[in-house]
Amino acid sequence: xxxxxxxxxxxxxxxxxxxxxxxxxxxxxxxxxxxxxxxxxxxxxxxxxxxxxxxxxxxxxxxxxxxxxxxxxxxxxxxxxxxxxxxxxxxxxxxxxxxxxxxxxxxxxxxxxxxxxxxxxxxxxxxxxxxxxxxxxxxxxxxxxxxxxxxxxxxxxxxxxxxxxxxxxxxxxxxxxxxx
Numbered sequence: 001x002x003x004x005x006x007x008x009x010x011x012x013x014x015x016x017x018x019x020x021x022x023x024x025x026x027x028x029x030x031x032x033x034x035x036x037x038x039x040x041x042x043x044x045x046x047x048x049x050x051x052x053x054x055x056x057x058x059x060x061x062x063x064x065x066x067x068x069x070x071x072x073x074x075x076x077x078x079x080x081x082x083x084x085x086x087x088x089x090x091x092x093x094x095x096x097x098x099x100x101x102x103x104x105x106x107x108x109x110x111x112x113x114x115x116x117x118x119x120x121x122x123x124x125x126x127x128x129x130x131x132x133x134x135x136x137x138x139x140x141x142x143x144x145x146x147x148x149x150x151x152x153x154x155x156x157x158x159x160x161x162x163x164x165x166x167x168x169x170x171x172x173x174x175x176x177x178x179x180x
Contacts, residue, residue: 001101003108004088005127007040008080009033010073011094012052012066017163022095023049023056025162027172032094037061039098045086049094050076073124074140074148081133091146092125097159097171099125106154116151122158123147 011023011033018025023033030038033056037047047061052071056063064083066075077091088111092099099107103119107127110117115129123146132149139148162168 001105003044004086005044006046006048006084006086006089007044008076008089008091009036009049009094010076011049011056012076018165025168036094036098043101043104048080048083050079070140070143073146074136077128077146078136078140081130087130089128090125091128095163096124096161099159103156110152110154114152116149117154118151119154119156119158125158126151
């Protein structure tokens with residue numbers, strides 16, 4: 001199943017709580033950003049890494065810089081929507097377990113008659129339509145994040161993420177399930 005969408009992996013954050021770059025953390029012997037890009041490459045038309053204002057060495061997928069102005073997840077979403085060759089993008093992070101094929105298919109089904117679909121109250125992961133670009137630009141200028149965008153919320157918990165060393169250890173202990 002390959003969906004006509006672009007996956008945007010957010011990898012431009014400061015990783016303050018982790019104390020080191022989360023995109024470069026090793027999971028199952030590979031950098032987190034590479035593992036996630038590989039997972040989504042088989043499920044979507046395109047994978048882009050929104051790397052903020054830096055470059056991640058040796059990536060096998062295209063990187064896109066954040067636009068000028070306020071930074072954060074909304075800047076990565078804006079950059080991804082502007083660079084994407086598809087109308088729909090899946091916004092997720094390099095520190096978040098991947099969506100299963102079934103959850104991604106459910107996401108895709110729920111996009112009808114809306115411009116954004118999220119899991120529970122979290123904006124990540126989220127499925128966003130290109131028609132939101134003008135609104136995203138305005139929200140960024142006001143210092144807002146993706147949660148300020150209206151979305152259809154699915155009653156499915158978001159996948160686990162790792163923001164601290166303790167969360168990373170917990171994820172690594174169970175990571176075999178996440179990448180099947």
